[in-house]
Amino acid sequence: MHKTLSLLKCAIKSAQGDLRQTISAIKNSNINISTKIVSTFDAEMEIPYFLLQNRVEDSQKSIYKELKDIVSKIVVDLDKDDREKTALLVGTSLVDMNIVDVVNDSVYEYKRTPYYSSKKSIDSYAKDLVDEFGLNGFSMSVSTACTSSVNALLEASNLIQSGAFKYVVVLGVDIFSEMMSNGFSSMKLLSLGVQKPFDISRDGLVLGEAIAGILVGTESSSWVLKGGYSNCNSANITSVSASGEEYADVMQKAMHISNTNIGDITALKAHATSTPTNDMSEINAIKQLFDKDFRFTAIKPYIGHTLGACGILELAIFMSCVDDGFIPKTINHQDSIIDKYTPISEHLECKDGTFMLNYFGFGGNNTSIIIKKELV
């Protein structure tokens, strides 16, 4: 017997601010975007970048401080007993900066430090947060590229369904990394302008920083996770077929596993990276499953592509928009890749419903989840 998984409490930091500020920015289309210098094949280049308003340094200490702030907001209502029954999962695509630090400390003579040894991994944020907030000692960091934190959410669902834990805190984190932006630049996936989801003139993604968290449990809540499906199915390591059959497959399986029919879906939050190949595959997948009147939208033009954090960040933003009475319009879209399959161009009044959220990543990881809000 499956328990109903409730999405209980969330907190975020995006380039537009905290959750309230981000929803306000989306509602008023008042978008704050910065720039960063990255190295390219030829020279240094200034690229648009959705940076957090209060700078988070590319260091363990700075990231940890921000994560601590998010977790403190999420677990504030949990008493000591409940915290001991709470696991913590992190989804991130961040390169492990512990290793970078240690490489610098031990490989280059001019940077060398005396030998020290301290168990560290990419999960060290989670382990330290567990200790800080008195949570159960179970921590885990999931690293499946852009599906990292949504996959952590599905893992959290399993941990609760199996009775292993009463609650799980799921975090998504990705902040500016020289390696990451340099890597995307080398793959020629970055736009020098704005993200144009599903538009014929789309030319790439704009990276973004974010820290987001959600508390999952079984007590009554207006938002529930009906289910989801995650798999590894692609044409190659960076993309699926242009036909989008792999995306359509994971979307269908997500509906099947959550006992949801196509007609039940009120709207879809697309992954919509605004890259030529990903958007083509996703729009084709949408066309395979839904008719042309189907409503779908993209959130990345407001906050950037926040990579491993986008799972929880976009979930929290989407839920909060609906709580505020609307589904956000897709900005920067003019001419659709496929005639008549157009993302919504105006904020759509919506207070409840069943929604599909798509997330796709490098390494063949595709994930689709179904959430539902019922008015109390």
Next chain:
Amino acid sequence: MKLYIKATSTYLSDEELDIKKELKQRYKLDTRRQDSFIHLAVLGAQRLKDITDIKKDDELYLTSGVGNIDVIQRINRSVYEEKQFIKPFDFINTLGNTTSYYVATSLGIKGKNIFQISDNFTYINSLISIYSSLSMSKKEAIFGCVDLVSEPDEILKRVLGISENCELVSGVNYQKLSVNNEDSISEIEFDTKFYTLDEIKEILKDSDKEIFSSFRCSEIDAKKESKFFETELSYVINKRVESKKDMIYIDCFNGRYKILRLKSLR
């Protein structure tokens, strides 16, 4: 919580082997664009495939003590020291799930695929995740543990929290796991509970099973492996499964202990 082992595979770097050559010649696999960490992970997977059926929708879980240090070291040098751009495939290889992708592709798996690391009990915590997932999906899981010693090994020693003179070894160990005991060869039992040292000593006092422990558990009188890698528990389990023997394994971090019990079903 109980999981049943259906098959295991093991490789330690003590065994003289040109892994890349083995993958190309014996397994006819394309090794281009991959690095040593990925090759190690794929080798272990192929050895498992040699002895058991892998289904398309088997769930794949990979874990590691710290992940792919080699590629981070290489990129670190490119970006910060040489001020060069990153090669696209080096960039892709920094992502944890790139290794999972190549493993899944080599096994023909198209289902769930998770790369995850826990800073403390990465093996046992992964078992808890797998148990929870299989309890819901009723599928089987392929669980791989990969640890590569890169040069200089001082990097790994500093990251693992071990002494400078500890001897390290690279290892890849796989288990095929199920919540169903049919055709299984061993049973592993574990839970989410943490124990104190006193509680552990009390439990071990009455045990008639052989006791093994991680080298971190210096206060426990138990057998320990002479060479270390973070996921050595997977190796110890595979060895005991092969010899059809039971055991109790104790691991610890920061004064908190975990127990895993292995029971042979053959």
